[in-house]
Amino acid sequence: MQESKYLVVGSSHAALQAIIAIRKRDVDGSLTVLTREPRLPYSPTILPYIVSSQKQPDDISLCDEAHFARNNVTLVRGTTVTAVQPDTKIVRTGSGDEWRYDRLLLATGASPATPPIPGLREVPFHVLRTMNDAIELRDALRHAASAVVIGGGLCAMHAVESMAKAGITVTVVEICDRILRECASPRAGEMIARSFMAEGIEIRTNRSPVAVAREAGKYVVTLNDGATIVADLLMVAAGVKPVTDYLVGSGVKVNRGIVVDELMRTSEPGIWAAGDVAETPGFWGGGVVNGILPGAAAQGRTAGANMADGNGTERYAGAIPLNTYHFFGHHLISVGINQPPSEVAGFEIHEDADDDGYIYRQIMLQEGRLVGISTIDDVFDAGIMKHIILGRIDLSPVKAAFLARPREAGRLLMSQMWR
Amino acid sequence: MHKGVGAIHYQRERCQGCLSCMVACAQQKSATNDITQSRIRILMDEVSGAFEVVLCLQCSDPGCVGTCPSGALTKNGETGVIEWDDRRCVGCLLCTVGCAYAGIVYEAEVGHVIKCDICAGRPACSAACAHNALALGTV
Numbered sequence: 333m334q335e336s337k338y339l340v341v342g343s344s345h346a347a348l349q350a351i352i353a354i355r356k357r358d359v360d361g362s363l364t365v366l367t368r369e370p371r372l373p374y375s376p377t378i379l380p381y382i383v384s385s386q387k388q389p390d391d392i393s394l395c396d397e398a399h400f401a402r403n404n405v406t407l408v409r410g411t412t413v414t415a416v417q418p419d420t421k422i423v424r425t426g427s428g429d430e431w432r433y434d435r436l437l438l439a440t441g442a443s444p445a446t447p448p449i450p451g452l453r454e455v456p457f458h459v460l461r462t463m464n465d466a467i468e469l470r471d472a473l474r475h476a477a478s479a480v481v482i483g484g485g486l487c488a489m490h491a492v493e494s495m496a497k498a499g500i501t502v503t504v505v506e507i508c509d510r511i512l513r514e515c516a517s518p519r520a521g522e523m524i525a526r527s528f529m530a531e532g533i534e535i536r537t538n539r540s541p542v543a544v545a546r547e548a549g550k551y552v553v554t555l556n557d558g559a560t561i562v563a564d565l566l567m568v569a570a571g572v573k574p575v576t577d578y579l580v581g582s583g584v585k586v587n588r589g590i591v592v593d594e595l596m597r598t599s600e601p602g603i604w605a606a607g608d609v610a611e612t613p614g615f616w617g618g619g620v621v622n623g624i625l626p627g628a629a630a631q632g633r634t635a636g637a638n639m640a641d642g643n644g645t646e647r648y649a650g651a652i653p654l655n656t657y658h659f660f661g662h663h664l665i666s667v668g669i670n671q672p673p674s675e676v677a678g679f680e681i682h683e684d685a686d687d688d689g690y691i692y693r694q695i696m697l698q699e700g701r702l703v704g705i706s707t708i709d710d711v712f713d714a715g716i717m718k719h720i721i722l723g724r725i726d727l728s729p730v731k732a733a734f735l736a737r738p739r740e741a742g743r744l745l746m747s748q749m750w751r
Numbered sequence: 752m753h754k755g756v757g758a759i760h761y762q763r764e765r766c767q768g769c770l771s772c773m774v775a776c777a778q779q780k781s782a783t784n785d786i787t788q789s790r791i792r793i794l795m796d797e798v799s800g801a802f803e804v805v806l807c808l809q810c811s812d813p814g815c816v817g818t819c820p821s822g823a824l825t826k827n828g829e830t831g832v833i834e835w836d837d838r839r840c841v842g843c844l845l846c847t848v849g850c851a852y853a854g855i856v857y858e859a860e861v862g863h864v865i866k867c868d869i870c871a872g873r874p875a876c877s878a879a880c881a882h883n884a885l886a887l888g889t890v
């Protein structure tokens with residue numbers, strides 16, 4: 333049995349930020365990181381750049397072994413946690429090792445979901461979440477002429493762009509009425525879809541696959557409208573699900589993700605969770621699995637601070653959507669909501685689009701306060717807008733200036749506030 | 752959030768809003784007079800007439816570093832400067848989500864994110880300020 337005062341499971345954004353936060357408050361309490369990843373820490377967000385060969389697997393590490401040594405952290409790579417016992421404070425790994433902890437952080441992130449499509453589980457297909465996935469996909473692109481991608485979210489569209497740039501004919505199948513729902517308003521999503529279609533990519537919305545088969549070395553995907561798509565390569569990017577399999581029977585409460593409060597505490601004493609695995613309070617209420625890098629980083633910091641302090645001084649402000657997305661030379665930035673929930677009144681939407689010039693801006697206010705801003709090729713300072721939303725800053729006195737020039741108005745507000 | 756050592760300190764009461772600092776920065780960083788290239792920005796509140804500064808604070812616990820997926824941003828332990836590595840940057844703009852001060856920003860004309868690097872300890876903005884409103888020091 334090995335022991336560590338702080339035991340962190342996972343070695344990605346949430347875990348790395350937690351380590352920094354712990355070490356700021358407790359310089360020598362033993363701290364161990366267990367991760368199933370054999371490589372040095374890297375971000376899943378970087379993987380599209382591996383697929384496109386813009387980056388090489390060894391060029392993008394978030395930190396090196398020296399970083400862990402400097403911070404007096406033991407990094408145990410290639411080790412999968414398989415069970416957690418909160419009553420005895422023991423964690424078990426795939427190789428049968430046991431670790432006793434005093435404070436445990438679960439930062440195991442998410443894995444691609446496999447939609448229940450008949451035949452899918454019987455064929456090999458690509459996903460994109462780990463470095464191995466990215467290398468396999470990159471290599472497969474060299475031998476494929478056509479591809480079908482199931483799902484039209486950020487991860488999917490990143491991969492689709494790489495495929496198209498590699499000269500592959502791509503068809504995207506999206507079950508919803510539009511792609512990129514998580515980060516684009518209907519109008520912005522339409523503009524983005526148009527630029528993909530202009531590159532020869534086919535996007536089929538409101539369609540779902542009803543059968544997948546492999547015939548004569550090709551994939552045959554049958555859709556609910558009866559159409560079939562035949563392709564050399566199949567990628568599934570239809571959402572992710574938090575990695576919580578090791579918690580079965582542990583008593584740690586899991587809903588869509590591991591349920592945590594604003595201090596990142598789980599239902600069990602001595603156990604915290606952060607990042608894509610966690611279901612946190614949402615800024616506008618409810619429980620949210622945020623699924624974004626800035627959320628994972630912020631939650632990791634909050635968890636680490638509270639694990640070390642134990643006095644609950646660091647509170648998570650609540651999850652809001654935050655996305656920056658670069659596609660075919662354009663930048664989408666979206667902070668907050670991009671479509672008002674239908675049941676809530678009092679929204680003011682200012683939408684301004686120049687379809688030909690390819691410029692888009694939407695600002696959404698509720699009772700004089702910013703709840704969402706998104707633009708295409710009209711870059712603003714995302715971090716400032718995030719704080720304007722989280723601070724519930726009343727924009728009424730500067731509304732006209734804010735609507736006319738949000739970037740400048742935002743900078744002025746923030747620099748006055750941080751004085 | 753903590754403010755760092757080695758950041759450029761702005762003294763509002765001394766600033767006259769002449770923008771010499773922005774021109775000097777643009778010249779230093781891009782060899783042009785194009786102030787969109789400037790890593791320091793002086794703003795004026797048109798209502799009150801007061802000046803404000805927008806600049807990287809070289810935070811000791813930097814949010815931008817924590818949201819960078821490519822390892823392109825690092826806090827230099829010796830100088831305190833947050834360094835940006837253009838060879839590692841993929842232009843995703845996630846760093847701009849992590850910064851609450853617009854200390855690292857994207858300018859379309861420049862084509863990548865830009866931030867103050869205190870000119871290796873000899874900031875051009877500070878040298879150009881006739882009113883001594885900018886000094887290198889601990890914030």
Ligand SMILES: Cc1cc2nc3c(=O)[nH]c(=O)nc-3n(C[C@H](O)[C@H](O)[C@H](O)COP(=O)(O)OP(=O)(O)OC[C@H]3O[C@@H](n4cnc5c(N)ncnc54)[C@H](O)[C@@H]3O)c2cc1C
Nearest residue numbers: 342343344345346368377413440441442607608623624625
């Ligand atoms: C292709 C792609 C593009 C993306 N683009 C963006 C983007 O543009 N913007 C954005 O904000 N977000 C983006 N994301 C999402 C972002 O990468 C995640 O939100 C972020 O990585 C979450 O960090 P995390 O630390 O919570 O978990 P993860 O990054 O998922 O890491 C989980 C860690 O836990 C380890 N682990 C898992 N299970 C176990 C176990 N049982 N035992 C031990 N270790 C385990 C893993 O090895 C890994 O180290 C993208 C993701 C992908 C896949």
